[in-house]
Amino acid sequence: MHTRSYFTVRYAETDRMGIVHHSNYPVWYEIGRTDYIKSFGISYSEIEEAGILFPVTNLSCHFDRPARYEDEIVVRTWALELKAAHIQFTYTVKKINPDGSQEELGYGTTEHGIIDSKTFRPVSLKKRMPELYEKIKATF
Amino acid sequence: MHTRSYFTVRYAETDRMGIVHHSNYPVWYEIGRTDYIKSFGISYSEIEEAGILFPVTNLSCHFDRPARYEDEIVVRTWALELKAAHIQFTYTVKKINPDGSQEELGYGTTEHGIIDSKTFRPVSLKKRMPELYEKIKATF
Amino acid sequence: MHTRSYFTVRYAETDRMGIVHHSNYPVWYEIGRTDYIKSFGISYSEIEEAGILFPVTNLSCHFDRPARYEDEIVVRTWALELKAAHIQFTYTVKKINPDGSQEELGYGTTEHGIIDSKTFRPVSLKKRMPELYEKIKATF
Amino acid sequence: MHTRSYFTVRYAETDRMGIVHHSNYPVWYEIGRTDYIKSFGISYSEIEEAGILFPVTNLSCHFDRPARYEDEIVVRTWALELKAAHIQFTYTVKKINPDGSQEELGYGTTEHGIIDSKTFRPVSLKKRMPELYEKIKATF
Numbered sequence: 001m002h003t004r005s006y007f008t009v010r011y012a013e014t015d016r017m018g019i020v021h022h023s024n025y026p027v028w029y030e031i032g033r034t035d036y037i038k039s040f041g042i043s044y045s046e047i048e049e050a051g052i053l054f055p056v057t058n059l060s061c062h063f064d065r066p067a068r069y070e071d072e073i074v075v076r077t078w079a080l081e082l083k084a085a086h087i088q089f090t091y092t093v094k095k096i097n098p099d100g101s102q103e104e105l106g107y108g109t110t111e112h113g114i115i116d117s118k119t120f121r122p123v124s125l126k127k128r129m130p131e132l133y134e135k136i137k138a139t140f
Numbered sequence: 141m142h143t144r145s146y147f148t149v150r151y152a153e154t155d156r157m158g159i160v161h162h163s164n165y166p167v168w169y170e171i172g173r174t175d176y177i178k179s180f181g182i183s184y185s186e187i188e189e190a191g192i193l194f195p196v197t198n199l200s201c202h203f204d205r206p207a208r209y210e211d212e213i214v215v216r217t218w219a220l221e222l223k224a225a226h227i228q229f230t231y232t233v234k235k236i237n238p239d240g241s242q243e244e245l246g247y248g249t250t251e252h253g254i255i256d257s258k259t260f261r262p263v264s265l266k267k268r269m270p271e272l273y274e275k276i277k278a279t280f
Numbered sequence: 281m282h283t284r285s286y287f288t289v290r291y292a293e294t295d296r297m298g299i300v301h302h303s304n305y306p307v308w309y310e311i312g313r314t315d316y317i318k319s320f321g322i323s324y325s326e327i328e329e330a331g332i333l334f335p336v337t338n339l340s341c342h343f344d345r346p347a348r349y350e351d352e353i354v355v356r357t358w359a360l361e362l363k364a365a366h367i368q369f370t371y372t373v374k375k376i377n378p379d380g381s382q383e384e385l386g387y388g389t390t391e392h393g394i395i396d397s398k399t400f401r402p403v404s405l406k407k408r409m410p411e412l413y414e415k416i417k418a419t420f
Numbered sequence: 421m422h423t424r425s426y427f428t429v430r431y432a433e434t435d436r437m438g439i440v441h442h443s444n445y446p447v448w449y450e451i452g453r454t455d456y457i458k459s460f461g462i463s464y465s466e467i468e469e470a471g472i473l474f475p476v477t478n479l480s481c482h483f484d485r486p487a488r489y490e491d492e493i494v495v496r497t498w499a500l501e502l503k504a505a506h507i508q509f510t511y512t513v514k515k516i517n518p519d520g521s522q523e524e525l526g527y528g529t530t531e532h533g534i535i536d537s538k539t540f541r542p543v544s545l546k547k548r549m550p551e552l553y554e555k556i557k558a559t560f
Contacts (some may be wrong), residue, residue, distance in 0.1 A: 007287070008311075008314070010307060010310060010311060010314075011155060011156070011161075011310050011314065011324075012155060012161050012307040012310060013153050013161050014156035015151060015153050015155065015156070016151070016154035016155070016156065016157075016158045016159075016208075016468075017153060017156075017473055017475060018156045019156075019475070020540040021151075021152050022446055022476040022479055023152050023443050023444070023446040023447050023450075024291075024442040024443070026442055026446075027290060027292040027443050027478075030290060030291050030292060030443075031288075031290060032280060034290075034291065034350065036289070042517055043348045043350055044291075044350070045348075045349055046347075048436075050450075051409075051439055055437060055439070055442075055483070055486070056481075056483055057482070057484075058477070058480070058481065058482050058483070058484050059445075059479070059481040059483075060479065060480045060481075061476075061478065061479040061480075062478050063475070063477050063478070063479075064477075066475070068156075069156060069324075069325055070314065070324070070325045082516065087529070088312055106323075116436075131440055142384070143352040147427070148454070150447060150450060150451060150454075151450050151454065151464075152446075152447040152450060156328075157333055157335065157397075159335070162306055162339055163303050163306040163307050164305040164447065165303070165339075166302055166306075166432075167303050167432040169432060169433060170303075170430060170431050171428075171430060172489065174428070174430075182509075183490055184431075184489075184490070185489055185490045186350070187489075188296075195296055195297065195343070195346070196302040196341075196343055197342070197343050197344075198340070198341065198342050198343070199302055199305075199339070199340065199341040199343075200338070200339065200340045200341075201336075201338070201339040202337070202338050202341075203335070203336055203337050203338070203339075204337075205520075206335070208462075208466045209465055210454065210464070211462055257297075287494035291436070291441075292435060292441050292443050294435050295431060295432060295434050295436070296431070296434035296435070296436065296438045296488075297436075298435075298436045299436075301431075301432050345551050348436075349436060350478065357479075393537060419495060
């Protein structure tokens with residue numbers, strides 16, 4: 001089970017090398033994560049309103065080919081692991097060519113703590129949002 | 141009365157034109173504003189902790205010459221107008237050449253509402269922070 | 281004649297005030313500009329490959345209401361003025377509510393020089409790209 | 421052998437969680453890298469002008485504690501490995517408290533190809549910039 005997020009490379013995302021600056025990929029992963037969470041019938045905004053945050057604890061990105069201004073991009077996202085107060089996502093980033101073929105540009109992972117927005121202390125997603133927890137668990 | 145803020149252009153701030161992307165200038169103005177406020181003996185963080193926000197309502201930027209990666213930049217900041225629930229700042233952005241001479245790259249202004257962080261409604265800086273209000277007023 | 285560009289607010293675009301940081305609006309205008317140019321049958325990438333750049337010389341933004349994470353945004357873009365080596369665009373930014381109604385968040389303008397990518401000197405769009413020039417002219 | 425880079429957290433770097441968005445850390449690493457290269461008597465701008473680029477092929481970031489607006493940050497940078505057409509850097513990010521004590525916020529690594537700016541093909545730094553190559557080698 002995974003989601004696909006589509007968007008076009010912005011001019012501001014390029015750097016003087018003429019390619020997308022690597023610091024934009026974590027932002028793109030986040031677009032993927034937003035859509036992935038939403039596919040379970042709850043938005044990440046609503047999770048935060050319920051007092052739960054998913055701060056990033058680890059990030060890794062691998063870059064094979066560069067993306068350029070106006071490239072059509074698709075990010076594929078899925079959860080790799082879910083524990084009580086910890087969740088891990090994986091992403092692949094592809095470019096969609098004008099002929100519809102796709103080229104993989106790279107991939108990455110993010111690991112997140114699951115914490116209370118007031119105390120910044122770990123909380124159990126299983127206890128606080130059992131329905132979401134079970135839905136994600138069911139994807140493994 | 142004004143402050144000067146110094147920093148070096150970051151690689152990520154450039155775009156495929158080889159120059160600093162214009163969306164970074166409001167961020168640079170904000171560096172200037174942070175230092176300007178701090179010069180009155182209070183940090184903008186402390187203003188926010190006291191429940192007051194300065195959201196931007198108008199922004200204008202004029203660009204004469206481009207900035208490039210590793211350029212040494214100085215932003216000069218001062219307040220142009222202060223009313224009960226409204227404040228306006230002006231900025232000039234200059235590049236410092238290796239020989240110490242300076243070149244103006246452009247200038248800009250920001251206008252801000254002064255609002256309560258809970259209600260997002262206008263508040264009187266004069267009433268809520270009379271000391272800061274008087275200090276800024278004294279610069280005109 | 282105008283174009284409409286649709287996208288969702290990214291988490292990374294928010295700031296500690298809980299709203300979209302104002303420096304993202306010029307980036308959003310650029311998304312609008314990209315789509316507007318493309319509506320004339322040429323991409324802005326192709327204009328740059330033809331050796332012409334449109335660097336921003338003036339930017340103004342007016343902010344009425346804040347945008348927040350996951351808001352659906354529409355940017356409406358049109359050209360306001362076109363001279364030999366100068367072009368001006370206008371943008372309105374609206375939020376699309378879940379019920380389909382729209383709320384204006386603000387508006388802005390950008391002015392651009394039209395320059396040669398090698399010399400960074402003004403060039404005549406009318407001479408270098410007469411077809412695009414006439415198409416934009418025809419919208420006034 | 422390592423360098424230290426100092427700067428203050430910008431407002432625009434924060435997100436609605438109230439902390440620095442994780443996508444800024446690769447930008448901070450790049451500040452560190454810029455200073456590290458400069459410590460060998462050549463700027464990264466000059467390397468690029470000589471036709472050599474260091475695009476990022478892998479990025480990893482570990483986050484222990486969050487950074488906040490106006491925090492004073494120090495990034496420590498050093499090279500971990502240098503091969504003919506490949507270089508790896510490591511970074512630690514610390515916060516400097518008002519009392520001068522430091523707290524580690526996290527660390528990261530970047531791996532870079534060494535390529536020709538025209539062909540985007542690997543080049544040997546040892547051959548193209550033997551002096552810089554030997555200076556970096558001498559730090560291991």
